[in-house]
Amino acid sequence: MSQGFIIAIDGPVASGKGTIAKALASRLNAFFLTTGMFYRAVTYYCLQHDISIDNSEAVRQILRKIKVRVSGETTILNEEDVTGYLKQSNVDKEVTIVANYSFVRDYLIPMQREIGLKMSQEKIVIAEGRDMVTKVFPNAEVKIYLTADLETRAKRRYLQQSMDTDESLQQVLEETKYRDEKDMFGDLHNLVSEPERYGYNIVDDSNLTEEQTIEKILRVIDEVRGYRNL
Numbered sequence: 001m002s003q004g005f006i007i008a009i010d011g012p013v014a015s016g017k018g019t020i021a022k023a024l025a026s027r028l029n030a031f032f033l034t035t036g037m038f039y040r041a042v043t044y045y046c047l048q049h050d051i052s053i054d055n056s057e058a059v060r061q062i063l064r065k066i067k068v069r070v071s072g073e074t075t076i077l078n079e080e081d082v083t084g085y086l087k088q089s090n091v092d093k094e095v096t097i098v099a100n101y102s103f104v105r106d107y108l109i110p111m112q113r114e115i116g117l118k119m120s121q122e123k124i125v126i127a128e129g130r131d132m133v134t135k136v137f138p139n140a141e142v143k144i145y146l147t148a149d150l151e152t153r154a155k156r157r158y159l160q161q162s163m164d165t166d167e168s169l170q171q172v173l174e175e176t177k178y179r180d181e182k183d184m185f186g187d188l189h190n191l192v193s194e195p196e197r198y199g200y201n202i203v204d205d206s207n208l209t210e211e212q213t214i215e216k217i218l219r220v221i222d223e224v225r226g227y228r229n230l
Helices: 017-028 036-048 056-065 089-099 102-120 132-136 150-161 169-185 210-225
Strands: 006-010 031-034 068-071 074-077 125-129 142-147 201-204
Touching (some): 006 017, 006 102, 006 132, 017 031, 017 125, 017 210, 031 068, 031 102, 036 068, 036 102, 068 102, 089 102, 089 169, 125 132, 150 169, 201 210
Parallel strands (some): 006 125, 006 142, 031 125, 142 201
Antiparallel strands (some): 068 074
């Protein structure tokens, strides 16, 4: 595939965005930009420094102390690799609050955009998150909305957290539902509720394997870019 364009992948929590985007980046030898880790890094910083997540002014004040870089599976927070800490349950529970502060998004989105646009001058960039198309890379050439039904996504989250939490599957399902509502209908509307209106190619992976999902996305890329570019 020719170099120099952006594939933006959005979707709700536990839709498989991170796993699929990473595998797709490997398949296409692309630069992988996982923007959710920016918000997890800020959340982790707050927790490590006893900053109350609910205290918006306190969170606002520490932003100037934070610099995040992400590539593939690695997240660097102020020159420290914090990758192994960002999927812990305490971060998972609080990140939605942090990500829904408009000033946090205003601070981090330019970082994300700068990295993505710079790298797209040299190679394919695969950026995944919730608002890649609507806010970060509106001119992305390929726009994917990866989703799955609520029960499937809740089960995925439960299995991911099972070693790090005492929550039941039902509790995780309710949290997932709440997270969806917050992402879609909160003040920031981070995640669109009607993706077809924004030009997304919708891929539902509820009943697909990882390989089947990747192949389906590759077909979308083929249609957008044309086989001559593969």
